[in-house]
Amino acid sequence: MxxxxxxxxxxxxxxxxxxxxxxxxxxxxxxxxxxxxxxxxxxxxxxxxxxxxxxxxxxxxxxxxxxxxxxxxxxxxxxxxxxxxxxxxxxxxxxxxxxxxxxxxxxxxxxxxxxxDLIINSNDITLQLANGDVQIISAGNKSQVTDSEGNIVANHNGNKIAYDTETPLEKLVYNTIKIPYGKRFELELSDGTIVHLNSGTTLKYPVRFIAGENRQVFLDGEAFFDVTKDKKHPFIVNADNLNIRVLGTHFNVSSYPEDNLTDVVLVEGSVGLYTANEKFDANKNTVLKPGYKGSFNKKDNHIETKPVITYVYTSWMEGRLTFKNMTFNDITKKLERRYNVTIVNQNKKLANEKFYASFGDEPIEKVLSYFNDVHGINYTIKNNEILIK
Known part of the structure; x- marks a missing residue:
């Protein structure tokens, strides 16, 4: 050679x-x-x-x-x-x-x-298993969720994960799902409870609920719960420093870290609201009736209730954006989560203006066009950043 x-x-x-x-x-x-x-x-x-x-x-x-x-x-x-x-x-x-x-x-x-080490994109839906392993959940695929011993505990199909009611677990083992901005997802827990997860939401929940224990989950973000009735096992949603206790009902919880309030809107049944360091007492704690919203102030732990149109707070599950007497500052937060964009508002006067508006599954350009028509806002869009002057 x-x-x-x-x-x-x-x-x-x-x-x-x-x-x-x-x-x-x-x-x-x-x-x-x-x-x-x-x-x-x-x-x-x-x-x-x-x-x-x-x-x-x-x-x-x-x-x-x-x-x-x-x-x-x-x-x-x-x-x-x-x-x-x-x-x-x-x-x-x-x-x-x-x-x-x-x-x-x-x-x-x-x-x-x-x-x-899995390379995770900021746009990926992720599922963290009990042993710390992380799986990327692709909405267009099918997959199986297994425990540390290789047992199948749930099935993923498209935009939903359903947990097995017959999972052979005798102790509480948790999974954690994270939904990025711009996406929504659905879970069916082991008791049959359906949870709709909005964008920017994290939910920690047991792989299987254990007999004799409360059915407790931990929420950071927004979710709509359709809870399976079980009088022996109360269902409790922990949203930061607020607990929401139910037996079986339909309700929406919005508890994003950047928001001052945690809002609980009851569609059907009844829910009890109390702080995380309290024990539930139906005679002392706040109990919501259908058609009411309970707002928990994170600064002073005070809860206020008032009647509302529940659809305003649940329409996001249908892909709609509904604003009722909402400040532009709060609207921009919702737009950022929905469209996975960053909005910089330099128009301070506009920040506290209140609006009534409703949008379907439309591009953000159309939403901004509406605000331009009614208020004449000046904005530019570059990549994923929107600048309002």
């Missing part, structure tokens, strides 16, 4: 694990000739022989990395066969390992990180 471009091409081919037996032997012969030794080449040896380390895309690297794992298993389970071609077996594995060098030091670390 001559030391020319053909040599380098063959060395590159060797690094990419594309050599056949004859070509691999040719590389070994070349190595021995240049190193004046009978030893087999090491990773560093081959690196020195290659003028330029070949580049490859991530897909190619993934395939070759898989070959490394397969080759390692084969080496372990076929020791007798390996004795027939010891040199080729050694070179085959060595060539595969050298792939890591071909993608550079920085990518090498990133490559292993992709294998061990």
């Amino acid at each position: 001559n030391e020319n471009s053909e040599t380098q091409k063959l060395l590159h081919k060797f690094i990419l694990n594309q050599c056949n037996l004859e070509e691999s032997n040719e590389v070994v012969d070349y190595y021995r000739k240049n190193k004046l030794t009978t030893d087999f080449p090491t990773v560093e040896d081959i690196k020195i022989l290659v003028d330029e380390i070949p580049e490859m895309d991530e897909a190619t690297a993934d395939k070759i990395f898989s070959k490394i794992l397969i080759s390692a298993k084969e080496t372990e389970s076929t020791a007798i066969e390996t004795k027939k071609f010891p040199m080729f077996k050694y070179i085959s594995v060595a060539a595969s390992i050298i792939v890591l060098l071909s993608i550079g030091w920085s990518y090498q670390h990133g490559f292993f990180k992709q294998k061990n």
